[in-house]
Amino acid sequence: MTPAKPLKVALLGCGVVGSEVARLLLDNADEFQARVGRRLELVGIAVRNLAKPRPGLDAALFTDDAAALVRRPGVDLVIEVMGGVEPARSLILAAIYNGASVITANKQLLAQDGATLYTAAAQTGVDLYFEAAVAGAIPIIRPLRESLVGDEVTAVKGIVNGTTNFILDKMTTEGSSFDEVLAEAQRLGFAEEDPTADVEGLDAAAKAAILASLAFHSRVKLDDVDCEGITGVTPADVATASELGYVIKLLARCSLAPDGSISVGVHPTMVPASHPLANVSGAFNAVYIESRHAGQLMFMGPGAGGSPTASAVLGDVVTAARNRVRGASGPGESSYSARPITPRAMVPSRFYVSLSVEDEPGVLARIAAAFARYQVSIQAVRQESEPGRPEGQGAKLAILTHVARVGDLRAAVEELQALPDVRSGIALMRVEG
Known part of the structure; x- marks a missing residue:
């Protein structure tokens, strides 16, 4: 039987992650062939600076013409680890419309315009994988x-x-x-x-x-x-x-x-x-x-680093390559729910509020009343002398609230800032649980 042709792989970017991806593809070629069923052949690496030394990698692989590389006939898989929105978006779209499946680690692009990439991949029947875009080596x-x-x-x-x-x-x-x-x-x-x-x-x-x-x-x-x-x-x-x-x-x-x-x-x-x-x-x-x-x-x-991120990239490479061999494709975009985003003011959370106040009778009651006017319930209050002030002349309050809406909590804090008993610098922090 005639050996099956290798799957051709193009790599965009050769920084910390890209260089590790290239090294692993070349050093473990037999292992990847066994896992995929076809050999993975790295046919080009696009970089900005051809003069930069890259020990252990064949100089003949490098090109500074990324656009030509992703449009090269016969390229099956394109790995993008350049980062940034452009030119990464244009290059990925060119690769997809050239019939290549894409593996990317580009969180910024996916978060800003992932829908465009999903749509292009669906139109052409290729894969779009991005395990390395979130949390490095963690499979999430x-x-x-x-x-x-x-x-x-x-x-x-x-x-x-x-x-x-x-x-x-x-x-x-x-x-x-x-x-x-x-x-x-x-x-x-x-x-x-x-x-x-x-x-x-x-x-x-x-x-x-x-x-x-x-x-x-x-x-x-x-x-x-x-x-x-x-x-x-x-x-x-x-x-x-x-x-x-x-x-x-x-x-x-x-x-x-x-x-x-x-x-x-x-x-x-x-x-x-x-x-x-x-x-x-x-x-x-x-x-x-x-x-x-x-x-x-x-x-x-x-969550980061050359080897951990490269591990996630290559996991996607193997999956996309297997799909290529079988003539199948993986999951595309799932956006059927089309859920709206909760208005930020309506988001519920518990809060920690830290503020400095005058240490006088009635201050805590006035603060509690301000919270109550905006339906913010106090769970616990911790009081101690304010650092740098004589005993009895100032206090620092640490307040934990029950669950309240962000808008209500901020409105209460705005009222607190106007109270003569409250000194400047109210600190807020969300509380989980």
Whole structure:
């Protein structure tokens, strides 16, 4: 019998992840052939700078003409690990319309315009896989996309950014300030020179949009995600959370509301110390799923890095290649529910409110009355002397609320800020559980 022709693979990007993908494809060619049934042949790698040395990879593979590479006749699979919206979107669409299946790790593109890619893939009958776009090596896309489609997911909560988890974990265990730990994270390579996307929650927000889209069979875009970063978290917040039995995490939360709408947000959140997510340390990621029938599921592992992310990419490569060999295709977009997004002011949550007040009779009653006017019920209050002020001249209040709507809580805080008894600087944080 004539040996079957190899499947031709093109790679867009050769950074930390791309170089590891290329190395594994070349070094483990026999293993991949055994798993797929056809050989996988890496036919080209598109890069911006041809002059940059890339040890261990054949220079003949490289090209700076990505557009020509994705349109090359006979290319079966295109792997995109460039990042960014453009030119990645145009290149992926060109590959799809050229008949290639696409494997991408591009969370920003999927969160902003995933629908366009899904539509193109459906029109041409090719696959679009993106396991590496969320939580690195953790298999979370496939469970939501395939394993749980017979169930109803009610909530997805996750630590999906390793940089912020490393920072908050260090602040918790060592009592360091945000700036101190950020500098350490940059030295260790856990944070970029410009860490804005991580510490402001933007990276996690893109991943939350993807998770919500899959979990609730609806199109959720990045603009739908209520996003807040961790730059305002202080050692005092971390210490107070610990004393109250909580750990602060940057939590992506996607929830199904009783009215059928979905809320999607990324916020610094006080998580009960007994919750599985509270024990996720260092730069690890974790995703916690609640579903109607399967109950509670937890996925944890490395959320970034060359090898972990390459593992997720190559898992998709093998799946797409197997589909190619069989003449089949995997699942496409599932957006039949078309659920609306819960207005941000209507999203329910428990809250932690920290404020400095004059230590005088009646102050607490006036604060409680302000909360009551907006249907915000107080669960617990903790009072201590305000640091830096003489005993009896000031107090710091730490208030935990029962579940309240975001809009009601913010209206109550706005009224509190106008009270003469309340000093400036009211801090808010969401509370899980």
